Structures are given as structure tokens and as C-alpha cells.
Amino acid sequence: MKPFTATLTRDVLIALRSRTEMLNPIAFFLLVTVMFALVFGRDLGTRHLVGIPAIWTTALFANMLALEGLFRREHDDGTLALMLIDNSVTLPSTVAKLIAHWLLTGMPICILAPVLGVAFGMSQSTLLMLAGTLVVGSMVFTLVGSVCGALIVGLQRGGVLLTLLVFPLYIPVMLLGIGTCQLHQAGEEYTSHLVGSLAILAGCITAIPLAIGPVLRASQDQ
Amino acid sequence: MQGRELFNGLACRVEAGSTIEIHGSNGSGKSTLLRVLLGLQRPDHGTVTRHVGRIGYVGHRLGLTGLMTLGENLRWLGALAGHNSAESEVRGALERMGIGGCFNREVRHLSAGQAKRGALAGLTLSGSKLWLLDEPLSSLDDQGVSLLSEVLTSHREEGGSAIIATHASITDSSTETIELQN
């Protein structure tokens, strides 16, 4: 097995064995969205307005919640150091970790979101658009968040700091994603918003996998 | 460790088939020196030049994941080093460290000594020419210590070398020693 596939299967295996930890953000997403639907769902006008932003912001916070655990265990047990010693291993293994993280936290949310969107009375095509933009958005969340997570690896009280660091960086892709869905819902032209979020994703995919190794290595210096 | 000078004017070469021991009391900078050599920490001045490909490392944090069995951990370590270790190979390495029975046990259920032996067994699987060991004797019992020196001897005989930070000597022949003053 190559470092990439080995790390990917390893992370999935660990996540399956620590189910509660993995399910936490997803349960959070589910419960908060249901709560929003319960509170705003009765009035047809309100739920039409609130649905998309509510699901998007909850997805954002669920992602922040999951982010803290991205490198923590690996740092604590020393496997992170082993991934960083050898330059040729760093890139494939960190990318595998990011993909595993997205598969385990981002993807379930993207699948759940359209199901929950029904509670807000969204039309079928809007539900699809919501899931699609969330795929782009949650990938950006994972990528951008991973850099911030790497900056604070091994710090005490890192969680609150992490939220502060990622908050401003999450705003653009969230606004563009919500914008795309709302324009689609209103039957207007949404291409520019969609292209904008795809451009952000493309930028992140290009730059962040290369940056993450050096940032993690610098974080070992303590 | 802020602003304290740990070492200065330190120059050493590691030849194939030899061992260097770094001695020094607690806090003298043994671990820091190893981490600098590994590239995990930047020296304030000076350079580290690596002429070996892969480095095996066992530090204070062993590099074993608690939620995976020892066998799974070692196979992942092997994959990081670029080869596909067969189950028999992993079992053999564990046998050599005297913990063949731990193959299917999750690392979080192992004792500190068993985990240490497991991490050292991982080294032999990695196929690295150069080993960096940080206090390898800690939490090992007498049998563990003698197994470790056997493993080290055969590693040297195969042309491998090791840098060992320790407060008690492990190897006796063909060993260079660096003393770090406090």
C-alpha cells in the first residue's frame, strides 16, 4: 500500500472506531437544523426565507466543531511527527487525511442537507442546488480550516482560537453559496455566484495541500 | 525553553554501521537535538545535511495510534516507509521484540512497555538505514533492554546506524558519545 491509501483507510478505520466523536458534528447539524425548521417552519413566507441560510450556517458551525480533531490525535500520539519527517510522505499522507476528514464530516452533511431542506418546504431543484453548493462549500471549509488547524496543533485551549481564526476565512464561500441557492430559488441568474465559489475552491485545492506540510512542520517546533 | 542556548559548536557525522549516543541530564537538550536532526525543529544557526533516505524515529510520543491494533499500526508505518508489509513479516518483527501475542490488541490496551516494544518493532520494519531513538530504555524491562540491544547490533551489522539520546549507555562497542552540558 502507498502512504496515500494507507493513511486514508487508517483515518476511516479510526473514525469508525471512535463513532461518538465522528457523529458529534453530524448530530449537531441535524439537531440545530431541525430546531430551526421547528421554530420557523410554520409560516410559509418565513421558512422560504430562512431555510437556506439556516442550513448553510449550521453546516459551517458543524464543520468548525469537527475541525478541532483534525490533527489533534495524530499530534498527541506522535504519528504526525512521523508523517512530517520524510518530505516525500508528507504531501500524500496529509492530503489523504483531508480527504478522509471531508468524507467523514463534510459529505454526510451534504447528504443530510437536502433531506432536512424538505422541512423548510424547498422545491426539488433547490434541494439539489443546496446539496451541490454545500459540496463546494464544505470542501473549502475543510481545506481552509485545515491550515488554521495546523497552525494551532498542540496548543492548549486551541478550540476557541481556531473558531476565531477560521471565522473570517469562511465568510466569502458561505455568502456566495447562500447567494447561489437564493438566486436559484428566485429563478434568477446565479452563474456568477456559482463560478465565484468554484474559483475559491480551485484556488484552495491548488495552494493548500502544498502549504499544509510546512505549516504542520513549523507547528512541531515547541 | 525560551531564549536558552542548549548547544553550540556541535558538529558530528554518522558513519554507516556506527552508533552515536547523546548523553546529558534531564533538560540538557537531548530531545531537542534529535528533533533538529529530524527537521522538526529549526536550529537558530547552522545546517543539518541528510545523506540518508529514510529516517526511523521513536520519540517520547511513540507514533502508535491507540484505536488501532498493533498490527494495523505497524502496517501503516510500513506503508509510510513505502513498502507493503505482509502479516507474517509484522508478526516476525513483534516476535523479535518478544510481544508476538500483541498483534491483534489495540494499542490503548497495551502497557507502556509493550507499546514501547511495539514502536521499536516498527523501526525494524521501516527499512530505514538511520534510526533516531529518544530515551529508548524508558519503560522497558530487563528483557526488553537486552532485546533492544540485540536488534541494534543486527541493525549495525546490516550497515545501519543509530543516534540514541539516553542517560544510560546501551551499546558498548563502536560507539561515539556526545555529552551535553547543562
Add this chain to the structure above:
Amino acid sequence: MNILTATFHRLTSPEFFYSKTRVWVFCLYFLGIAGLLTGSIWGLFFVPPEKFQGDSFRIMFIHVPVAHLAQMIYMGIAVAGAIYLIWRIKMADIFMAAAAPVGCIMTALALISGIVWGMPTWGTGWVWDARTTSVLVLFFLFFGLIALRQAIGRRERAAFAVSVLAIIGAINIPIIKYSVEWFATLHQPASITLTEQSAIAPVFLIPLLTNIASMYVFAAGVVLASMRAHVLERHAQTSWAQDTVGGEEP
């Protein structure tokens, strides 16, 4: 600020830096405070009221300089971050450490004065347009820079982390501006924007420019004084630092 970055290379010796910049701090403080007083008194008492806003527009003489400076300080920090990552110049890190709190205060002042200005003038303290949002984000970024440095014990690691965050933030700010503009076009009519500033008459322009320039000078003084303190603290073990402290405060 340009003079500062240019002299970084010459002043990398901490002792040299510390002894040479003492006079500068005094000069910058003096010029900055004098200029701010002149510009503010001029703006508050000698400029005629504005046609539509009456007297409330006078907060502009504070608001515009601090808002402008907040952005410039952030850009300065991002450039210093890049310099640190490329050349590992310690003075760039000291600049980042000294400038972040100043920028944070400037941003807070810009937000507060903007709210105070908006309430009587537009009937609302806050409009989510590109400019206000980016200043708010700037505040979080400054706060993040300070908190990150506080949280990391080791100086080299803190310097690296802060540099990375500063650069990511600098990339983020224009993206935020675009995304908010696109987002805003779909929600509100463009009638309420703080973005569109009508052409300023020369009567207002001269005291405003005086204040902007003086704010630069004053902030440069504050940052430089703070940098001196950082330099002294980081070299507290050296003999020159102990001599300096002993000499100044017997």
C-alpha cells in the same frame, strides 16, 4: 511606513536599532500629535457645516484616518509576514507584534466612529455593505493575530504562524469585498451605502488630509516605540540591554 521597511535591513542589529530610534519616536509623537490637534481643531471649529449632514459629518475627520490606517497597517503586517517567511528577519516579526494591537485599536475606532456617524446621518448604525463588512473582518483578523501570538509559547513558531495567518487574511480581504458586493446586490437596493462618498470639497479636504497624514506619523511613532520595547524584552539577557535599562532608570 515605507521608510521603516527600507531601514529594516540596516537596523537589524538590535542594539543599533534601539539606540538610533529613540529620537525618532519623540519626533514622530510630536509631529503626529501636533498635526492631529491642528487638523481636528480646524475640522471641528473652522470648517462650515455640510449642506446635507449638518455638523454630524465632522466625525469624518477621525473616522476616515483611522479606517484608512487600519487597512494600511494590515497590509504592512502581511508584507512583514511575507518578509519573515522568506528571509526570517526577526525585525519583521517584531514589527508584526508591535503593529497588530495598534491596528486592532484603529479598526475598533473605525467601527465605533462609523456607527456614531451612521446613526444620525443615515438612520442606521450598521449597513452590511462591502466596506463595513471588510472592516469588521479586519477587526477579527487583528484579534486573531494577537490571540495566536499569545497562545503560542515559542517565539519562532509564533512568528511563523502569525506570518501565515497575516498572508491568508490579506488574500481573504479582497475576496470578502467581492463576495459581499455580489451578495448585497441581491438583497438591498443600492440606495443605502456608505461606499459612495460624494466628491469632497477642498474646504473639507485639507483638514482631512492633515489628519490622515498626522495619523500615519502618530501610528508610526506608537509602533516604533512598541518595537523598541519588544527589542529590549527579547534581548533582556544581553549586556547592552541591561546597561540601557540600568542607565535610564537608576
